[in-house]
Amino acid sequence: MNPVRDGRLRLRRLPLDTLRQNVAFIARDCPLFRPERFAGFGKVEVRAADGRALIASIDIVDDPVMVGPAQLGLPEPAFRRLGAAEGAEVTLTPVRPPASFRHVRRKVAGEVLDEAALGEIVRDLVGHRYSDMEVAAFLVACASALGPEELLALTRAMIDSGETLRWNRAPIADKHCVGGIPGNRTSLVVAPIVIAHGLTIPKTSSRAITSPAGTADTMELLARVDLGPDAMREVVERVGGCIVWGGHVNLAPADDVLISVERPLGLDTPEQMVASILAKKVAAGSTHLLIDLPVGPTAKVRGAAEAARLRKLFEFVGRRVGLQVQIDLTDGSQPVGRGVGPELEVRDVLAVLEGRPEAPESLRARCLRLAGQVLEFDPALAGGKGEARARDLLDGGDARRALDRLIEAQGPSPLTRRLGGIVDEVAAPRSGVVAAVDCFRIARIARMAGAPVDPGAGVEMLRRIGDPVSAGEPLFRIYASEEADFRFAAALAAEDSGVRLAGEVAP
Amino acid sequence: MNPVRDGRLRLRRLPLDTLRQNVAFIARDCPLFRPERFAGFGKVEVRAADGRALIASIDIVDDPVMVGPAQLGLPEPAFRRLGAAEGAEVTLTPVRPPASFRHVRRKVAGEVLDEAALGEIVRDLVGHRYSDMEVAAFLVACASALGPEELLALTRAMIDSGETLRWNRAPIADKHCVGGIPGNRTSLVVAPIVIAHGLTIPKTSSRAITSPAGTADTMELLARVDLGPDAMREVVERVGGCIVWGGHVNLAPADDVLISVERPLGLDTPEQMVASILAKKVAAGSTHLLIDLPVGPTAKVRGAAEAARLRKLFEFVGRRVGLQVQIDLTDGSQPVGRGVGPELEVRDVLAVLEGRPEAPESLRARCLRLAGQVLEFDPALAGGKGEARARDLLDGGDARRALDRLIEAQGPSPLTRRLGGIVDEVAAPRSGVVAAVDCFRIARIARMAGAPVDPGAGVEMLRRIGDPVSAGEPLFRIYASEEADFRFAAALAAEDSGVRLAGEVAP
Structure with a gap:
């Protein structure tokens, strides 16, 4: 039997993990598909007999034991995504660049795109037909170059790109933080307060991409978070939120495709922020949205002019897609709370919810301020009565009990809570007063220590802006579980701790 | 002996070819470097004991036979680039994004970059510290957003990024085609004419990235082309050109780094074209440059306004970097000559140089026009005497003999000239007159047929714009050496041949 008949190869599963990239491993002497020919294009479509397909870049194999000439090797993630069996027949065709990329070229050349063109682009993004560099080109081409109508069209196309949830009640509230501030884990306090009040808040959140923890990573230490749309609906209908x-x-x-490129590039274009956030919330069925927009020298938004421009964009697009948007410009000068990393953040959150004396005031005050504004989406509390009500619900333990109901409804956490056992302190090089904290640097140190893959790793801040410190006293602690992780984090902190004393300049 | 001491891994060579990407294969349970931690950053620096280093993305291996926990696997290209021995100790450090990328972010936000910032970016590009998506972000951020002074600064930084050649004679002439027109292989005729006249033309040229042939790919069928700077200098001093x-x-x-991303994206930003071309020519020591700028509906430059803008940019930057630039706007409506693909193009070139009756007039006329303008860089021919002189040198056989001297000096070709044996014709679906030819489509069909990896593959055009054709008569021939290549090319041609008869619209 000739295994390469009718232009088919046999699928082989490779013990490799190429993370979110799809890579197809093809023998150099594969008679069906000379891989070198496609070096300039680089992508192929792999199609199984049942029609399922994926797009992959090519690596060439010179070892018949690994991949034979009649085989196609797929690493674990792509193998799973294709969903065919080992040994199944697959076909291979070279992929041309996505047709919609011509609109990106037009945008690069300064043209204005209409809803149809943006819709085509978004469909190809969702179909994973854009390479990372094509996504980057689209993001940068849109940066500061999308007019309000284009931004609205992009938002609408993004809403239409996936599922949309509808609820048989109103209002549906949500809060969202623009991000970039380590430890700003307010959702785990705000959502329980809102639920305790009786407003509905169906919150979906992200995992960290380049940050040391996303809301989903932190919540996962308390409950299951990988619910599908039906399970999520059940929880929301039972508890009033999730x-x-x-x-x-x-x-x-x-949005997920755009963010997967935007984060590693450290790009946060206003257009992308507005379209991404509003599209997700409208798709989730929200009617009222509070946005926490931290402003600070190392935050995503660095000054008042930028914040004002963002506010206008949020309000314009929000109005046109039927979402009432409230923007709160908050302090983005330093981390919130003490913990940076999932386990450390959970400890802060529970301390606040349980009113314990060690609860970090910076996190508590911020949660009350944000929750108060969300509560004022309830007409009965509008006009300034939200924050007092939030304080009552927090201090009376109602919020804590609401979190318990959430946890019970979502199901038990698959993880074990354990703080990293390798701990060391980073000390002040001299005496002085803390003048600034580089949020990006702190996040990076926590990330190097292992967070969020290791949820027990991270950074615990021991000093805030304005605090005095003597030479040799600790500025923060690093927690890690693995020696190698610890070394990378400590080396980074030794080079630049990110904490500046008055009169000090960044290294 | 513990093989993982002092944070070192042992290098293992993998029988894989990841083409121009560097990929490091690390065991999931590598105790030194937990690869999952770095998924969000994705890049590591691999450093050998002698200090040589490279930057690679990470794939995770779950098979100890392939890569053990104390090993680091490098596919063939990265292994060669690092230059260490198999089993050598290497260290691994996570790579932070290149520091200069902050300037790219500033450019995305609309700021103006100075020479220092652009110099930093260019140094990181040359050091291969940018990922493809970072390069794409830089390219798009510059598109239509670089002022003339920034463009000049970028060009200067690019000149300084590598070697520069100096010649003890003047003028040093060159010609360059902006590209995009299949079969436009004029350099192989123009350079011999210029050499025969006695002007110096040290021509460096590119290999195809996404096109079916570059000048270097075609020349390689006649002579060695992979000369280093010293060997190149020797050839030029002996023959008067190369x-x-x-x-x-x-x-x-x-430039090579930018082009490697720009080509697959199909982006040709004016800024990138000007900086790339002028930087290469100044670095080669040229004093006078003729640019062939094809204008046509499927060429890189599609209209008069775009051509005029490009001309201004070329002239402004050329003047400031001391290069006399002459722009010739040429016909970019269809392929030049008949052949598309290295062997087919060599046949056209030799037919023109040898004055054979089958020589394609479109190639001959274009070569004479371009050569005439280069010859007028000689003050003795200025003012319109160039083309007649070019015709004399071509028709008298001097150019053919100059090519022989070139070939002799560069050394014999490492390749065998052989036209693909699988041939088929693509026929006109009805009778009519050829009204348009899609250059991009023809290039893609030739590429799919195997060009330039298979130099004998390609497309031979049998009809030009204005030619009548009867239903069933051939429009062009496809040549391939492998059945699979042929099938892909034929399928592409069947879907859309790229040749439009009058009254026909593109599929």
């Missing part, structure tokens, strides 16, 4: 990972709910999935 | 591949000469290497 805090789940958005990855299984498929709301505005184009 | 046609070599730029890959070993290291002139303005930042």
Whole structure:
């Protein structure tokens, strides 16, 4: 039997993990598909007999034991995504660049795109037909170059790109933080307060991409977060809210593709922020949205002019897609609370919810301020009565009990809570007063220590801006579980701790 | 002996070819470096004991036979680039994004970059510290957003990024085609004419990235082209010129990095074109440059306004970097000559140089026009005497003899000239007159047929715009050496041949 008949190869599963990239491993002497020919294009479509297909880049194999000339090797993630059996016949065709990329070229050349063109782009993004560099080109081409109408069209296309949830009640509230501030884990306090009041808040949240923890990573230490749309609906209808990972709910999935490129590039374009956030919330069925917009020298938004521009964009697009948007410009000068990393953040959150004396005031005050504004979406509390009500619900233990109901409804956490056992302190090089904290640096140190893959790793801040410190006293602690992780984090902190004393300049 | 001491892994060579990407294969249970931690950053620096290093993305291996926990696997290209022995100890450190990328972010936000910032970016590009998506972000951020002074600064930084050649004679002439027109292989005729006249033309040229042939690919069928700077200098001093591949000469290497991303994206930003072309030529020591700028509906430059803008940019930057630039707007409506693909193009070139009756007039006329303008860089021919002189040198056989001297000096070709044996014709679906030819489509069909990896593959055009054709008569021939290649090319041609008869619209 000739295994390469009718232009088919046999699928082989490879013990490799190429993370979110799809890579197809093809023998150099594969008679069906000379891989070198496609070096300039680089992508192929792999199609199984049942029609399922994926797009992959090519690596060439010179070892017949690994991949024979009649075989196609797929690493674990792509093998799973294709869903065919080992040994199944697959066909291979070279992929041309996505047709919609011509609109990106037009945008690069300065043209204005209409809803149809943006819709085509978004459908190809969701179909994973754009390479990372094509996504980057689209993001940058849109940066500061999308007019309000284009931004609205992009938002609408993103809403239409996935599932949309509808609820038989109103209002449906949500809060969202623009991000970039380590430890700003307010959702785990705000959502329980809102639920305790009786407003509905179906919150989907993200896992960290380059940050040391996303809301979903932190919540996962308390409950299951990988719910699908049906399970999520059940929880919301029972409890009045949820805090789940958005990855299984498929709301505005184009956003996930854009973010997967935007984060590693450290790009946060206003256009992308507005379209991504509003599309996700409208798809989730929200009617009222509070946005926490931290402003600070190392936050995503660095000054008042930028914040004002963002506010206008949020309000314009929000109005046109039927979402009432409230923007709160908050302090983005330093981490919130003490913990940075999932386990450390959970400890802060529970201390606040349980009113314990060690509860960090910076986190508590911020949660009350944000929850108060969300509560004022309830007409009965409008006009300034939200924060007092939030304080009552927090201090009376109602919020804590609401979190318990959430946890019970979502199901038990698959993880074990354990703080990293390798601990060391980073000390002040001299005496002085803390003048600034580099949020990006702190996040990176926590990330190097292992967070969020290791939920027990991270950074515990021991000093805040304005605090005096003597030479040799600790500025923060690093927690890790693995020696190698600890070394990378400590080396980073030794080079630049991110904490500046008055009169000090960054290294 | 513990093989993982002092944070070192042992290098293992993998029988894989990841083409121009560097990928490091690390065991999931590598105790030194937990690869999952770095998924969000994705890049590591691999450093050998002698200090040589490279930057690679990570794939995770779950098979100890392939890569053990104390090993680091490098596929063939990265292994060669690192230059260490199998089993050598290497260290691994996570790579932070290149520091200069902050300037790209500033450019995305609309700021103006100075020479220092652009210099930093270019140095990181040349050091291969940018990922493809970072390069894409830089390219798009610059598109239509670089002022003339920024463009000049970028060009200067690119000149300084590699070797520069200096010649003890003047003028040093060159010609360059902006590209995009299949079969436009004029350099192989123009350079011999210029050499025969006695002007110096040290021509470096590129290999195809996404096109079916570059000048270097075609020349390689006649002579060696992979000369280093010293060998190139020797040839030029002996013969008065050369046609070599730029890959070993290291002139303005930042350009190669930008082009490697720009081509697959199908982006040709005016800024990138101007900086790339002028930087390469100044680095090669040229004093006078003729640019062939084809204008046509499927060429890179599609209209008069775009051509005029490009001309201004070329002239402004050229003047400031000391290069006299002459722009010739040429016909970019269809392929030049008949052949598309290295062997087919060599046949056209030799037919023109040898004055044979089958020589395609479109190629001959274009070569004379371009050569005439280069010859007028000689003050003795200025003012319109160039083309007649070019015709004399071509028709008298002097150019053919100059090519022989070039071939003799560069050394014999490493390739065998052989036209693909699988041939079929693509026929006109009805009778009519050829009204348009899609250059991009023809290039893609030739590429699918196997060009340039298979130099004998390609497309032979049998009809030009204005030619009548009867139903069933051939429009062009496809040549391939492998059945699979042929099938892909034929399928592409069947879907859309790229040749439009009058009254026909594109599929």
